[in-house]
Amino acid sequence: MKILVGYKRVVDYNVRIQVKPDGSGVVTDGVKLSANPFDDIALEEALRLREKGVADEVIVVGIGPADLTAHLRNGLAMGANRAIHVTTDDAVQPLTAARVFLKLVEKEQPGLVILGKQAIDDDANQTGQMLAALWDRPQATFASQVEIADGKATVTREVDAGLEVIEAELPAVITTDLRLNEPRFIKLPDIMKAKSKPIDTIEFGSLGVEAHDHLKTTHHAAPAKRSKGVMMKDAAELVAALKQKGLL
Amino acid sequence: MSKILVIAEHLGGKLNSATARAVSAAIAIKGEAIDVLVLSDAPDAIAAEAAQIDGVSRVFTVARPENAHPLAAVLAPQVAKAAAGYSHVFVPSTTFGKDVAPRVAALLGVAQVSDVMSVEAAHTFKRPIYAGNAIITVEADAAHTVVATIRSASWPAAATGTSSAPVEALALDVALPTHTRFIELKQGSSDRPDLQSASKVVSGGRGVGSKENFDIIFKFADRIGAAVGASRAAVDAGYVPSDLQVGQTGKIIAPELYMAIGISGAIQHLTGIKDAGTIVAINKDAEAPIFEIADFGLVGDLFKLLPEIAQELT
Numbered sequence: 001m002k003i004l005v006g007y008k009r010v011v012d013y014n015v016r017i018q019v020k021p022d023g024s025g026v027v028t029d030g031v032k033l034s035a036n037p038f039d040d041i042a043l044e045e046a047l048r049l050r051e052k053g054v055a056d057e058v059i060v061v062g063i064g065p066a067d068l069t070a071h072l073r074n075g076l077a078m079g080a081n082r083a084i085h086v087t088t089d090d091a092v093q094p095l096t097a098a099r100v101f102l103k104l105v106e107k108e109q110p111g112l113v114i115l116g117k118q119a120i121d122d123d124a125n126q127t128g129q130m131l132a133a134l135w136d137r138p139q140a141t142f143a144s145q146v147e148i149a150d151g152k153a154t155v156t157r158e159v160d161a162g163l164e165v166i167e168a169e170l171p172a173v174i175t176t177d178l179r180l181n182e183p184r185f186i187k188l189p190d191i192m193k194a195k196s197k198p199i200d201t202i203e204f205g206s207l208g209v210e211a212h213d214h215l216k217t218t219h220h221a222a223p224a225k226r227s228k229g230v231m232m233k234d235a236a237e238l239v240a241a242l243k244q245k246g247l248l
Numbered sequence: 249m250s251k252i253l254v255i256a257e258h259l260g261g262k263l264n265s266a267t268a269r270a271v272s273a274a275i276a277i278k279g280e281a282i283d284v285l286v287l288s289d290a291p292d293a294i295a296a297e298a299a300q301i302d303g304v305s306r307v308f309t310v311a312r313p314e315n316a317h318p319l320a321a322v323l324a325p326q327v328a329k330a331a332a333g334y335s336h337v338f339v340p341s342t343t344f345g346k347d348v349a350p351r352v353a354a355l356l357g358v359a360q361v362s363d364v365m366s367v368e369a370a371h372t373f374k375r376p377i378y379a380g381n382a383i384i385t386v387e388a389d390a391a392h393t394v395v396a397t398i399r400s401a402s403w404p405a406a407a408t409g410t411s412s413a414p415v416e417a418l419a420l421d422v423a424l425p426t427h428t429r430f431i432e433l434k435q436g437s438s439d440r441p442d443l444q445s446a447s448k449v450v451s452g453g454r455g456v457g458s459k460e461n462f463d464i465i466f467k468f469a470d471r472i473g474a475a476v477g478a479s480r481a482a483v484d485a486g487y488v489p490s491d492l493q494v495g496q497t498g499k500i501i502a503p504e505l506y507m508a509i510g511i512s513g514a515i516q517h518l519t520g521i522k523d524a525g526t527i528v529a530i531n532k533d534a535e536a537p538i539f540e541i542a543d544f545g546l547v548g549d550l551f552k553l554l555p556e557i558a559q560e561l562t
Contacts, residue, residue: 011378013516016381016515017378017381017382019381019382026377026378026382093359094350094359094360095353095354095357095358095359095360098354120378120379120496121377121378122377123362123363123376123377123378123379123496124360124362125346125350125362126350126353126360126362127350128350129320129346129347129348129349129350129351129354130350130351130353130354131354132320132321132351133324133350133351133352133354133355134354136425137427138321138425138427138428139320139321139347139351139428140428141320141343141346141347142343142346142347144490154431157343158343158490158491159343159344159433159491160342160343160344160444160491160499161259161433161435161491162433162434162435162436162489162491163433163434163490163491164430164432164433164434165430165431165432165433165434166319166428166429166430166431167428167429167431168427168428168429169427169428172427177497178480178497179484179490212357212359213359214358214359214388214389214392215359215361215386215387215388215389216386216387217384217385217386218372218385218386218387219384219385220382220383220384220385221382221383221384221385222381222382222383223376223380223381223382223383223522226522226527226541226543228540229527229539229541229542229543229544229545230543230544230545231539231544231545231546231547232544232545232546234546234556235546235553235556235557235559235560236556236560238528238544238546238557239557239560239561241544242505242526242528242544245526247448247504247505247525247526248472248505248561
C-alpha cells in the first residue's frame with residue numbers, strides 16, 4: 001500500500017509573527033520556515049506504518065513555489081521514498097488544496113492519505129476533511145492512535161468529550177493530532193541520501209484544478225492586547241481583589 | 249436576505265451550549281431566519297432544548313439510527329442536502345464542528361470560514377490565524393452558501409427560556425455511507441463543571457510536578473466551583489488526560505476567571521485563554537511570560553499559596 005502525506009511549509013512555530021503596519025499581511029520576509037508540526041507527525045506515522053510492513057511506499061506532497069523543493073528534501077531525508085511537488089506561486093486555500101490532492105489520489109491510488117489536522121499558519125483545519133468528502137471516503141480526524149489491519153483503520157480520535165474510537169474502511173484520510181507520535185530527527189547521512197531520491201514536479205495548471213478562492217482576505221490586524229496587570233503581595237491581597245470583582 | 253442554518257451539537261441526549269453560541273453569531277447576521285438542524289437517532293429532547301433559544305425561527309429534526317453518533321461522513325451529506333435554500337450554514341467550532349463542517353463545505357463546493365470571532369457584515373467575518381497572533385478580515389463570495397465554524401470563546405450563549413420555536417421532522421432523501429463506524433467513546437468522568445462552558449477555570453502546568461500533586465489543583469477547583477484545565481506540558485507529562493488541555497492545540501476557553509497555576513505561559517497556551525475575563529497567575533518564577541497577560545499575579549510556591557488562598561476564603 002502507498003501512503004500519501006501532505007507536507008506543508010509554514011512559518012516556524014517558534015517565530016513570534018508580526019502584522020505589517022498597513023494591514024496587508026504578516027511579515028514573512030527573512031522569517032524562518034519549517035515543516036508544519038502536524039505534518040511532521042503525519043510523515044512519522046506513515047514511516048512507522050512502512051516499518052511495520054503495512055505500507056511499502058511513502059510519498060510526501062507539497063504545493064508551492066519552486067523553492068519548496070528544499071523543504072520536500074527534508075521529508076525525503078526523514079524517510080519518505082519520493083516526493084511530489086505541485087508548483088504554483090499563488091497561495092492555495094484548503095478547498096483548492098483538497099482538489100489537488102484528489103487528482104494525486106486518482107493518479108497514485110494510495111491506501112491511505114495522512115495529513116496534519118491543521119496548518120499553524122492559516123489554522124483552517126479543513127483540507128483533510130474536504131479531501132475525504134471529494135473522494136467520498138472515510139475521514140478520521142484528530143488521530144492520536146492508528147492501527148491498520150484487515151483493510152481497515154481503527155483510529156482513536158481526540159474529541160472534546162474525551163477519546164473516540166472509530167473504524168474506517170481503507171482507503172481513508174487520517175489527520176494527525178499532537179499526541180499521535182514523536183517525529184524522528186533527520187540524520188546527516190540521510191540528508192545526503194535524500195539528494196538522490198526522486199521529486200516529481202507537476203505544474204499546478206496541468207492538473208485541471210480550478211482554483212476557486214471564494215474567500216478574500218481584506219485586512220490583517222494585530223490582536224487586542226491585554227493590559228498589564230498588577231502583582232499581589234500575598235494570598236490575602238489576591239483573595240480581596242478577586243472578591244472585590246465578584247469572582248470569588 | 250440571509251437565512252442561516254445552525255447545526256446543533258449534542259451529546260447524551262443533551263444540547264451542547266456551543267450551539268447557543270453559534271446562534272448568537274447567526275443573530276449578528278441580522279437575517280430573516282435562523283433555523284436549527286438536529287441530527288440524532290432520538291432528536292426530540294434535544295430539539296425541545298434548541299427551540300427555547302431566543303432568535304431561533306424553526307428547529308428541524310432528522311431522526312435516523314445512523315445518526316446515533318456524530319460521524320462526519322454520515323452527517324455531512326445530510327447537512328449538505330438540508331443546506332439548500334440557506335445563505336449560511338453555521339457549526340460550532342468544537343471538535344464536532346471542525347470534523348463535520350469542512351466535509352459539508354466540500355460537498356457544496358464552497359470555501360469554509362474557520363473560527364469566526366466576529367460578524368462584520370453578512371459575508372464579512374473576522375477570524376484568527378497564526379495561533380491568534382493575527383486577526384484577519386475575510387470576505388466570502390455572496391453568490392455561494394457560506395459554511396462557517398463559530399469560535400465558542402468569542403460568543404456568549406444566546407438566552408433561552410422566553411421563546412418556543414416550532415419543531416418539524418425533516419425527511420432527507422440521502423444515501424448514507426457505511427464505510428465509517430463508531431466503536432466507542434471513552435469519557436473522562438467528572439462531576440466538575442465542563443471546561444468549555446465553566447465560568448471559572450483552574451489550570452495546572454508543569455510546575456505542579458506530578459500526577460499525585462495535581463490533586464491540589466482538583467481540590468482547589470472544587471473549593472471554588474471551577475472546572476479544571478491543564479497546560480500541554482502537564483498533559484504530555486501524564487499528570488492529567490488530554491481532554492483537559494487548554495491552548496491552541498487543546499481547548500480555547502473564555503471563562504470569567506482563569507487561574508493559571510504553575511504554568512509558564514507559552515504562546516500556544518496563551519492562545520487558549522486570551523479572551524478570559526480575569527486571569528490570575530501563580531508561579532514561583534517572577535519572569536514567567538504568564539505574568540505579562542495576567543490581571544493579578546502572585547509569585548511563590550503554589551503548594552504554600554493555594555492552601556493560604558483556600559484559608560482566606562473560609
